Amino acid sequence: MSASDxxxxxxxxxxxxxxxxxxxxxxxxxxxxxxxxxxxPHEHAGSVHATDAEHAMQNARDVYTRRGEAVSxxxxxxxxxxxxxxxxxxxFFDPGNDKAYRHPHFYKVPQGVxxx
Amino acid sequence: xxxxxxxxxxxxxxxxAFEARxxxxxxxxxxxxxxxxxxxxxxxMMSQHAHSEVVGMLPEGNWITRAPSLRRKMSLIAKVQDxxxxxxxxxxxxxxxxxxxxxxxxxxxxxxxxxSSIFNYPTLSWADMGVIGWLVDGAAIVNQTILAKTSYGPYxxxxxxxxxxENFHKRQGYEICATLARGTPAQREMLQDAVNRFWWPALMxxxxxxxxxxxxxxxxxxxxxxxxxxxxxxxxxxxxxxxAIAIGITLPDPDLAFNEAxxxxxxxxxxxxxxxxxxxGEGPCNRERLAARREAHDEGAWVREAAAAHAAKQQxxxxxxx
Numbered sequence: 109m110s111a112s113d114x115x116x117x118x119x120x121x122x123x124x125x126x127x128x129x130x131x132x133x134x135x136x137x138x139x140x141x142x143x144x145x146x147x148x149p150h151e152h153a154g155s156v157h158a159t160d161a162e163h164a165m166q167n168a169r170d171v172y173t174r175r176g177e178a179v180s181x182x183x184x185x186x187x188x189x190x191x192x193x194x195x196x197x198x199x200f201f202d203p204g205n206d207k208a209y210r211h212p213h214f215y216k217v218p219q220g221v222x223x224x
Numbered sequence: 225x226x227x228x229x230x231x232x233x234x235x236x237x238x239x240x241a242f243e244a245r246x247x248x249x250x251x252x253x254x255x256x257x258x259x260x261x262x263x264x265x266x267x268x269m270m271s272q273h274a275h276s277e278v279v280g281m282l283p284e285g286n287w288i289t290r291a292p293s294l295r296r297k298m299s300l301i302a303k304v305q306d307x308x309x310x311x312x313x314x315x316x317x318x319x320x321x322x323x324x325x326x327x328x329x330x331x332x333x334x335x336x337x338x339x340s341s342i343f344n345y346p347t348l349s350w351a352d353m354g355v356i357g358w359l360v361d362g363a364a365i366v367n368q369t370i371l372a373k374t375s376y377g378p379y380x381x382x383x384x385x386x387x388x389x390e391n392f393h394k395r396q397g398y399e400i401c402a403t404l405a406r407g408t409p410a411q412r413e414m415l416q417d418a419v420n421r422f423w424w425p426a427l428m429x430x431x432x433x434x435x436x437x438x439x440x441x442x443x444x445x446x447x448x449x450x451x452x453x454x455x456x457x458x459x460x461x462x463x464x465x466x467x468a469i470a471i472g473i474t475l476p477d478p479d480l481a482f483n484e485a486x487x488x489x490x491x492x493x494x495x496x497x498x499x500x501x502x503x504x505g506e507g508p509c510n511r512e513r514l515a516a517r518r519e520a521h522d523e524g525a526w527v528r529e530a531a532a533a534h535a536a537k538q539q540x541x542x543x544x545x546x
Binding site: 134135137154155156157159160163170171174175191193194195 | 253255256257302305306309312313316317319324325326381382385389528531532534535538539
């Protein structure tokens with residue numbers, strides 16, 4: 109995913125060549141994911157504001173890894189994240205909830221046999 | 225994903241479902257339905273908390289150049305940097321409620337926002353750095369440990385992260401106090417003077433007494449708060465008095481006495497007139513703090529603009545790194 113896909117939202121005045129020249133700016137929001145150790149999953153840590161991917165990486169490092177909390181960082185434009193809606197939680201995840209046969213305890217094994 | 229259509233229910237049914245979730249100990253997440261009042265209260269509380277972290281950098285930043293050793297200077301710089309980080313964690317949590325950080329920062333520099341009254345007191349001596357770490361961060365830990373169980377998920381997660389870091393702040397402060405307490409008579413006197421000035425303001429950090437706290441009942445009902453101001457204040461006093469005794473420092477309260485029956489250190493009457501004056505903008509340093517914050521914000525404007533211009537140029541020329 110290219111950072112240019114994110115919504116660059118500047119509240120300042122924009123000159124003819126598209127550069128922000130004055131005024132207040134609100135850098136775009138990036139979501140930060142940290143991996144605590146090799147082999148561990150990346151987990152959401154929080155967010156930062158930054159102008160581009162490189163800047164987001166540096167800000168994420170300074171804000172979320174001051175004490176060796178991560179061996180790897182992901183930054184993702186917040187606008188690129190699609191999330192399920194809480195109201196859908198029931199019906200949306202339903203297909204996974206009523207299939208007991210997907211779990212090992214659904215199956216009977218002869219008594220006294222160690223299966224695992 | 226298809227947008228779910230919530231059947232038209234009246235607000236009270238939604239509130240009942242929301243309160244049932246809270247009662248069941250569930251945590252509320254940004255996209256969940258919540259009463260407008262819950263959102264407002266959280267924005268108020270979280271933004272005040274974030275502002276406090278940011279303004280909290282000023283009284284300590286004041287002493288970085290005058291720290292008495294390299295070890296102390298490194299610790300103080302790291303602590304002040306942590307406070308900036310804590311401000312960012314909480315601003316980021318507040319943004320999940322649909323407000324812009326930009327908006328919050330403007331409220332702070334315009335003087336419309338509140339922050340912890342403690343940072344409106346001056347830091348007159350090096351001992352103040354020790355006492356702030358010990359008492360002010362100590363009080364913050366008591367407050368934040370409970371807030372780590374607050375019902376709003378992003379706030380709770382920010383608090384878990386902050387609590388881990390605050391422990392260093394408190395210990396470095398208490399170490400400074402313990403060192404001064406073992407020092408020369410002048411050093412002991414400097415420490416005692418700092419404790420005398422910060423003890424009562426530290427107790428005020430927990431906010432008005434329960435009998436005079438307009439927001440408490442609602443916040444407790446929604447489990448934004450899990451303990452009352454007075455409960456937290458008592459907990460702090462109980463934890464702190466033995467630490468003062470251990471380093472031979474006197475707390476400036478003639479009424480302070482241990483109650484065998486309750487196990488509490490009972491303390492004297494807090495000067496609430498002073499508290500409301502400081503909160504209302506009439507503390508010793510309110511204007512100075514805001515002026516310093518505004519100056520830093522204004523002087524950083526060119527950096528923010530340059531970074532934005534650089535990003536826009538990169539984007540335009542298509543050289544943006546993937």
